[in-house]
Amino acid sequence: MTQTQVRDTGGRPVLVIGGGIAGVTTAVEAAEAGCDVILVEKLPYLGGRVARLFRYFPKLCPPGCGLEINFRRIKINPRITVLTQATVDDISGSPGDFQATITVAPRFVTDACTLCDKCAEVCPVERPDDFNLDMDRTRAAYLPHRLAYPPLYVIDRVACPSGCTACRDACAYGAIDLTQQPARRTVKVAAVVAATGWAPYDATKIDNLGFGRYPNVVTNVMLERLAAPDGPTRGRILRPSDGQPPASIAFVQCAGSRDENHLPYCSAVCCAASLKHVTYLRDVYPEARITIFYIDLRTPGRLEDFLQKVTADERLTLIKGKVAGVEEDPATHDLMVTAEDVMGGRKITQTVNLLVLATGIVPQTDGLPAGFALDEYRFVAHSNGGTGMFAAGCVTRPEEVSATVQDATGAALKALQAVVRSAHHG
Numbered sequence: 001m002t003q004t005q006v007r008d009t010g011g012r013p014v015l016v017i018g019g020g021i022a023g024v025t026t027a028v029e030a031a032e033a034g035c036d037v038i039l040v041e042k043l044p045y046l047g048g049r050v051a052r053l054f055r056y057f058p059k060l061c062p063p064g065c066g067l068e069i070n071f072r073r074i075k076i077n078p079r080i081t082v083l084t085q086a087t088v089d090d091i092s093g094s095p096g097d098f099q100a101t102i103t104v105a106p107r108f109v110t111d112a113c114t115l116c117d118k119c120a121e122v123c124p125v126e127r128p129d130d131f132n133l134d135m136d137r138t139r140a141a142y143l144p145h146r147l148a149y150p151p152l153y154v155i156d157r158v159a160c161p162s163g164c165t166a167c168r169d170a171c172a173y174g175a176i177d178l179t180q181q182p183a184r185r186t187v188k189v190a191a192v193v194a195a196t197g198w199a200p201y202d203a204t205k206i207d208n209l210g211f212g213r214y215p216n217v218v219t220n221v222m223l224e225r226l227a228a229p230d231g232p233t234r235g236r237i238l239r240p241s242d243g244q245p246p247a248s249i250a251f252v253q254c255a256g257s258r259d260e261n262h263l264p265y266c267s268a269v270c271c272a273a274s275l276k277h278v279t280y281l282r283d284v285y286p287e288a289r290i291t292i293f294y295i296d297l298r299t300p301g302r303l304e305d306f307l308q309k310v311t312a313d314e315r316l317t318l319i320k321g322k323v324a325g326v327e328e329d330p331a332t333h334d335l336m337v338t339a340e341d342v343m344g345g346r347k348i349t350q351t352v353n354l355l356v357l358a359t360g361i362v363p364q365t366d367g368l369p370a371g372f373a374l375d376e377y378r379f380v381a382h383s384n385g386g387t388g389m390f391a392a393g394c395v396t397r398p399e400e401v402s403a404t405v406q407d408a409t410g411a412a413l414k415a416l417q418a419v420v421r422s423a424h425h426g
């Protein structure tokens with residue numbers, strides 16, 4: 001028996017909101033256990049934040065591999081309906097018998113797309129590339145990223161010049177339909193899983209660290225794209241101010257996290273992410289001087305080995321102390337970082353070419369329909385099971401991918417129980 005031939009549970013589908021690694025895992029686990037699943041993702045592609053990482057800690061493998069395996073599981077499983085550019089507006093009803101209203105925005109590109117790129121070639125306008133965090137640009141007819149699933153172009157109609165039909169006229173496959181309209185549909189579902197993930201904390205709110213004022217202050221999520229071969233610097237990690245390679249780089253840990261003025265909680269993954277970023281830099285700049293300013297380095301469990309391995313680097317300096325302020329030298333655009341050196345019992349100022357802020361994780365709950373209980377920090381509180389509404393991944397707490405996958409597998413089980421109950425009770 002193949003994975004897709006398991007016995008049908010006979011119940012209503014499971015609705016999964018968010019197509020990151022948590023939502024994708026919930027969907028494939030539930031579908032392979034016999035449930036029908038509707039997977040709703042607001043962006044034109046699945047994969048969430050993980051799709052934008054260059055490598056995974058601790059193994060430093062490319063996230064594309066794990067995602068592709070899951071995309072293949074989706075592709076071969078007729079039980080899963082994927083709706084991209086879609087949101088859930090409203091949920092009513094009770095466990096086993098929910099009614100959900102879903103809006104799907106037009107993609108303007110049909111399944112006939114062969115990824116030939118002709119539409120992008122003839123497109124006369126550009127738009128900020130949100131996949132690369134607006135650090136470069138795409139045409140208004142674009143493929144969201146190299147490994148995008150579904151593998152289809154999309155047209156950003158907001159960016160199109162009025163009346164332009166160049167992409168449609170150039171498409172030899174008739175795959176562009178500029179008349180598409182938003183579609184609204186109502187579905188009956190047995191259970192709902194929120195997997196809407198996280199967004200990076202807005203670094204412009206951390207006034208003393210200079211993000212948004214000084215071009216060479218970047219964030220950890222920006223560094224992921226700068227290190228990626230399909231990123232804005234084609235993986236070379238160059239200074240935004242002048243496109244030059246940095247010889248000295250510093251990281252500010254807990255940029256906004258564990259701070260009552262910003263995010264009171266620990267974002268859990270930022271220490272391991274910065275250690276991973278040291279390896280990105282070391283690969284391209286063997287001589288670079290790297291400093292990490294930290295309050296505590298938190299690398300629980302097996303990440304301790306990763307910490308030991310990365311910190312054996314002789315050109316990496318760890319300074320325990322909170323960064324008080326960052327100033328820019330206007331002539332060079334270098335950054336002067338002033339911090340407390342707790343171990344040395346003094347205040348220090350270090351000048352670096354590039355500064356990376358390890359910003360924290362904020363739950364993405366704004367677009368969720370009503371009905372999910374939120375905790376004091378606006379993460380979705382785990383349900384005891386009676387509500388038929390569950391959550392998985394970083395929308396419940398900051399966590400790395402392996403914990404997210406476990407969480408999502410648990411959510412699939414909870415959803416499956418609700419489906420089976422709905423089948424038995426009609």
Ligand SMILES: Cc1cc2nc3c(=O)[nH]c(=O)nc-3n(C[C@H](O)[C@H](O)[C@H](O)COP(=O)(O)OP(=O)(O)OC[C@H]3O[C@@H](n4cnc5c(N)ncnc54)[C@H](O)[C@@H]3O)c2cc1C
Binds near residue numbers: 056221
């Ligand atoms: C800088 C940095 C580096 C990291 N590196 C690593 C690493 O190397 N290894 C590791 O294990 N972990 C790493 N992590 C953690 C990792 O990113 C998370 O564990 C992972 O993204 C969690 O996946 P998720 O599906 O819960 O959330 P997300 O990846 O955020 O996915 C959520 C999805 O839901 C969609 N969505 C949001 N709202 C809606 C809505 N209203 N309707 C429909 N769809 C919606 C989003 O568009 C997105 O596709 C890193 C984190 C940071 C900050």
